[in-house]
Amino acid sequence: MAGLTEDRTRGWFRGARETTQLDLTTGAPAGAQPTRAIGGTHATVQVDRDQLPGVAAAEPRTDAFPAAEPVVRTVEQHLDLILAAAPTPDPIQLAVLDAQGLLCAEHVVSSRDLPAFEQAALDGYAARASDTVGATPEQPVGLAVVGESVAGPAEPSAIGPGLAHRVTAGAMLPTGADVVVPTVWTDGGAVHVGVQAELVPGTYVRHAGDDVAVGDTAVAEGSPIGPAQISLLAAVGRDRVLVHPRPRIAVLCAGNELVDVGTTPGPGQVVDVNSYALAAAARDAGAEAYRSGIVPRDRRKLVELLESQLLRSDVVLIAGTFAGGGFDLVQEALAQLGEVTFAQVAMHPGPVQAFGRLGRDGVPVICIPGEPAAALVAFEVFVRPAIRLMLGKRQLFRRTVQAVSAQQLLSPLGYRQYLHGQVMRHPDGGYVVEPVGGGESGHDAALARTARSNCLVVIDEDVTEVSPGGLVTVMPMLLGG
Amino acid sequence: MAGLTEDRTRGWFRGARETTQLDLTTGAPAGAQPTRAIGGTHATVQVDRDQLPGVAAAEPRTDAFPAAEPVVRTVEQHLDLILAAAPTPDPIQLAVLDAQGLLCAEHVVSSRDLPAFEQAALDGYAARASDTVGATPEQPVGLAVVGESVAGPAEPSAIGPGLAHRVTAGAMLPTGADVVVPTVWTDGGAVHVGVQAELVPGTYVRHAGDDVAVGDTAVAEGSPIGPAQISLLAAVGRDRVLVHPRPRIAVLCAGNELVDVGTTPGPGQVVDVNSYALAAAARDAGAEAYRSGIVPRDRRKLVELLESQLLRSDVVLIAGTFAGGGFDLVQEALAQLGEVTFAQVAMHPGPVQAFGRLGRDGVPVICIPGEPAAALVAFEVFVRPAIRLMLGKRQLFRRTVQAVSAQQLLSPLGYRQYLHGQVMRHPDGGYVVEPVGGGESGHDAALARTARSNCLVVIDEDVTEVSPGGLVTVMPMLLGG
Numbered sequence: 013m014a015g016l017t018e019d020r021t022r023g024w025f026r027g028a029r030e031t032t033q034l035d036l037t038t039g040a041p042a043g044a045q046p047t048r049a050i051g052g053t054h055a056t057v058q059v060d061r062d063q064l065p066g067v068a069a070a071e072p073r074t075d076a077f078p079a080a081e082p083v084v085r086t087v088e089q090h091l092d093l094i095l096a097a098a099p100t101p102d103p104i105q106l107a108v109l110d111a112q113g114l115l116c117a118e119h120v121v122s123s124r125d126l127p128a129f130e131q132a133a134l135d136g137y138a139a140r141a142s143d144t145v146g147a148t149p150e151q152p153v154g155l156a157v158v159g160e161s162v163a164g165p166a167e168p169s170a171i172g173p174g175l176a177h178r179v180t181a182g183a184m185l186p187t188g189a190d191v192v193v194p195t196v197w198t199d200g201g202a203v204h205v206g207v208q209a210e211l212v213p214g215t216y217v218r219h220a221g222d223d224v225a226v227g228d229t230a231v232a233e234g235s236p237i238g239p240a241q242i243s244l245l246a247a248v249g250r251d252r253v254l255v256h257p258r259p260r261i262a263v264l265c266a267g268n269e270l271v272d273v274g275t276t277p278g279p280g281q282v283v284d285v286n287s288y289a290l291a292a293a294a295r296d297a298g299a300e301a302y303r304s305g306i307v308p309r310d311r312r313k314l315v316e317l318l319e320s321q322l323l324r325s326d327v328v329l330i331a332g333t334f335a336g337g338g339f340d341l342v343q344e345a346l347a348q349l350g351e352v353t354f355a356q357v358a359m360h361p362g363p364v365q366a367f368g369r370l371g372r373d374g375v376p377v378i379c380i381p382g383e384p385a386a387a388l389v390a391f392e393v394f395v396r397p398a399i400r401l402m403l404g405k406r407q408l409f410r411r412t413v414q415a416v417s418a419q420q421l422l423s424p425l426g427y428r429q430y431l432h433g434q435v436m437r438h439p440d441g442g443y444v445v446e447p448v449g450g451g452e453s454g455h456d457a458a459l460a461r462t463a464r465s466n467c468l469v470v471i472d473e474d475v476t477e478v479s480p481g482g483l484v485t486v487m488p489m490l491l492g493g
Numbered sequence: 494m495a496g497l498t499e500d501r502t503r504g505w506f507r508g509a510r511e512t513t514q515l516d517l518t519t520g521a522p523a524g525a526q527p528t529r530a531i532g533g534t535h536a537t538v539q540v541d542r543d544q545l546p547g548v549a550a551a552e553p554r555t556d557a558f559p560a561a562e563p564v565v566r567t568v569e570q571h572l573d574l575i576l577a578a579a580p581t582p583d584p585i586q587l588a589v590l591d592a593q594g595l596l597c598a599e600h601v602v603s604s605r606d607l608p609a610f611e612q613a614a615l616d617g618y619a620a621r622a623s624d625t626v627g628a629t630p631e632q633p634v635g636l637a638v639v640g641e642s643v644a645g646p647a648e649p650s651a652i653g654p655g656l657a658h659r660v661t662a663g664a665m666l667p668t669g670a671d672v673v674v675p676t677v678w679t680d681g682g683a684v685h686v687g688v689q690a691e692l693v694p695g696t697y698v699r700h701a702g703d704d705v706a707v708g709d710t711a712v713a714e715g716s717p718i719g720p721a722q723i724s725l726l727a728a729v730g731r732d733r734v735l736v737h738p739r740p741r742i743a744v745l746c747a748g749n750e751l752v753d754v755g756t757t758p759g760p761g762q763v764v765d766v767n768s769y770a771l772a773a774a775a776r777d778a779g780a781e782a783y784r785s786g787i788v789p790r791d792r793r794k795l796v797e798l799l800e801s802q803l804l805r806s807d808v809v810l811i812a813g814t815f816a817g818g819g820f821d822l823v824q825e826a827l828a829q830l831g832e833v834t835f836a837q838v839a840m841h842p843g844p845v846q847a848f849g850r851l852g853r854d855g856v857p858v859i860c861i862p863g864e865p866a867a868a869l870v871a872f873e874v875f876v877r878p879a880i881r882l883m884l885g886k887r888q889l890f891r892r893t894v895q896a897v898s899a900q901q902l903l904s905p906l907g908y909r910q911y912l913h914g915q916v917m918r919h920p921d922g923g924y925v926v927e928p929v930g931g932g933e934s935g936h937d938a939a940l941a942r943t944a945r946s947n948c949l950v951v952i953d954e955d956v957t958e959v960s961p962g963g964l965v966t967v968m969p970m971l972l973g974g
Binding site for chain 1: 589590593594607608609610643644645646647648649662663664665703704705709711712716719720721722723724725726727728730731732748749750754755757758759760761762763764765766767769770771772773774776777784863864865869872939940941942943944946
């Protein structure tokens with residue numbers, strides 16, 4: 013349990029050095045002398061990856077606190093660990109309406125023909141094609157109208173040569189009829205009808221099995237279930253369907269400073285916002301989220317809480333595990349229940365992340381930073397893809413677009429940086445983006461700014477500067493409006 | 494109640510003539526002689542709107558069934574009527590997590606500063622900027638570490654000149670301190686610390702109210718509520734928020750031919766798929782949908798059912814009102830409860846649409862075709878925008894894109910045509926689209942094809958032909974995958 017013994021005061025900052033040294037938009041270390049020059053006016057400063065000092069290349073520790081070396085990972089390495097461990101919940105049977113938005117987990121084969129019987133495709137006259145030979149508007153063919161069929165339960169009927177039935181769309185076709193003459197191609201007669209066009213057999217007739225035949229796949233395994241699939245399932249007689257269920261995710265928050273939203277925070281206290289925001293984000297990603305709120309500050313109670321969550325969850329998500337005074341308690345409880353490795357991930361914000369498995373079933377536990385903006389970034393980067401994987405989705409990641417940066421962006425070398433931004437369509441086409449933060453130091457936690465953002469700007473590890481007008485990768489996070 | 498007395502056998506087909514005459518992809522009226530030549534090889538055939546025969550220009554009726562002239566409308570006219578009548582449900586208070594995806598209906602003003610107190614933005618040493626003057630890595634300034642503050646409830650502390658406190662991110666800053674020196678800019682000392690940089694006052698300090706000050710708007714009226722807004726609401730102490738609620742929509746289906754999904758259809762019968770598909774589509778659009786299923790075939794019971802739906806619904810949606818044998822019964826029941834006008838809307842599929850108001854409160858009722866693919870088109874065109882309007886959304890319509898048509902498309906003159914299609918990204922950029930139907934006649938009802946579509950192709954009223962390679966408007970309807 014290497015990660016559990018880390019030095020929390022210092023260890024995390026070694027690799028994070030570049031991050032803390034830079035004011036991320038101005039490049040100046042907010043009042044201190046710059047520790048390296050920010051070069052050039054290139055749109056994008058690229059650094060040879062082989063030349064990267066690398067987060068693992070920190071100098072030997074010199075302070076007095078002995079501690080295990082922190083585990084160091086790239087974003088991809090940490091994500092891969094999480095995705096590899098994401099369980100695949102067993103498919104469940106749901107009522108078709110409850111299956112909406114989920115992926116089908118069975119091959120639904122039709123035991124019915126759709127349509128089930130030969131029927132009129134529109135309102136008109138059921139007739140025999142052979143009777144219409146030579147018919148034109150000038151020389152219509154006259155037929156005797158001997159019956160009427162509307163859509164609905166019906167006794168089989170039949171017509172012979174020279175006869176017709178009035179029919180409505182969906183009505184069962186009389187035996188002997190092989191065309192439906194649209195009303196507009198007739199004189200609309202009630203007793204005798206003049207047909208003004210010659211029709212080939214089958215015209216405006218829906219044949220049994222035209223849409224789906226017995227044995228056809230109605231809905232294939234892996235299909236996302238939307239209104240049209242629900243239609244089709246109902247049509248083949250299915251009111252329930254096997255689907256990949258929503259993964260159940262328990263959302264907990266740790267931190268001595270936290271109070272629940274109903275409590276007015278005292279000195280040094282802040283409201284727990286993460287359990288709300290992360291539960292909302294998890295639902296938005298397709299999970300069933302259980303908000304457990306702030307974890308108890310008693311180790312035995314905390315272990316009991318975690319154990320109860322393990323029973324009903326596919327994944328446990330904890331924010332703030334390594335923040336402030338709650339640190340040891342939560343890490344100890346986690347250590348008691350399984351193996352959790354705290355790692356320094358080469359990203360900003362939130363370089364400290366953890367992942368492990370708890371309990372007899374090895375339920376994955378993902379620990380993310382407690383700082384709200386960093387928590388939402390970590391959710392996007394690590395948790396949302398895991399939820400989508402558990403849902404069975406093939407596309408785990410948000411679509412990204414390239415956007416023109418409206419202002420200079422600086423990024424710590426060796427870290428993938430995620431900035432909350434606002435992306436807009438550019439008048440000349442394409443997109444333009446700017447970060448929502450003003451670039452002042454210490455504002456990672458700015459909730460109001462995060463709430464104004466509609467995207468994450470992603471700046472690669474080897475890019476330290478994006479000039480105004482340079483291209484950056486943007487991950488739009490659409491909210492309805 | 495003009496529309497209620499229409500001749501159902503004939504009246505609908507007069508304006509719909511162009512539609513029924515054409516096999517929509519080949520242009521040939523499936524076996525009959527073409528009634529007009531399909532001209533040219535232009536990418537798009539445009540017709541002068543002034544020259545349009547127009548749906549109102551049908552010749553005088555010659556048959557024996559006296560009937561009121563059908564009301565004739567464009568898609569926009571019918572939509573405008575519906576949108577103008579869409580009620581704005583009163584805002585309701587919801588728990589913040591239940592507000593997700595809805596629009597805020599109040600101006601949430603903060604009565605708190607966020608942060609609430611001056612705090613460290615990161616781990617390090619709280620100190621006085623004046624003590625760091627002249628500090629460099631070569632000539633560090635030494636300070637005595639006289640305390641430690643972690644995030645969490647705390648008694649106020651203070652430091653004087655020459656002193657420092659170890660602090661963690663989020664910890665309350667001691668009085669007297671005006672900077673936080675990141676650990677990496679020090680020697681990390683526990684009793685004495687060597688500071689290696691000169692800091693201006695305020696560096697790495699989060700000031701009270703930096704993010705949100707007392708009196709600031711935390712969440713503005715009309716903002717969509719997502720995870721970040723939920724964060725902000727919780728942070729200002731709100732566990733409930735006033736929102737525009739999901740409109741409640743009752744979904745009913747009429748048609749003598751219908752049986753519920755649990756019943757094996759007999760001769761002439763088909764499974765009710767619309768009440769499922771439309772309830773799913775309504776939920777997907779943001780409504781709370783009540784699926785009532787197939788309406789009773791007894792007029793008194795039907796009126797009772799409608800009355801009970803009016804009490805709990807913002808909108809009533811009925812599919813199949815004018816199909817087959819259910820026609821008179823449903824129209825009579827509607828006439829008893831209010832005013833409903835059946836109109837011929839210049840669109841394909843589904844030219845017959847109806848709209849009216851029922852009951853004392855004038856609850857809007859939208860009647861759409863019963864043919865499943867046409868019902869889903871009508872939902873997209875008329876119902877989804879109304880639901881979004883009731884939700885308070887500004888963007889009522891799906892985004893459209895221009896796509897290259899992979900094959901020839903024909904469209905009836907004077908009608909806006911909607912085809913279910915598959916749109917894909919073109920290897921050379923842009924999009925390419927093809928209809929999911931093979932173009933055979935009588936296949937509007939093909940559920941399996943509808944289920945394979947991911948967009949609607951929209952062909953304007955004055956366009957009769959789109960050649961392969963021509964541009965068409967496409968409305969992507971994304972499903973997760």
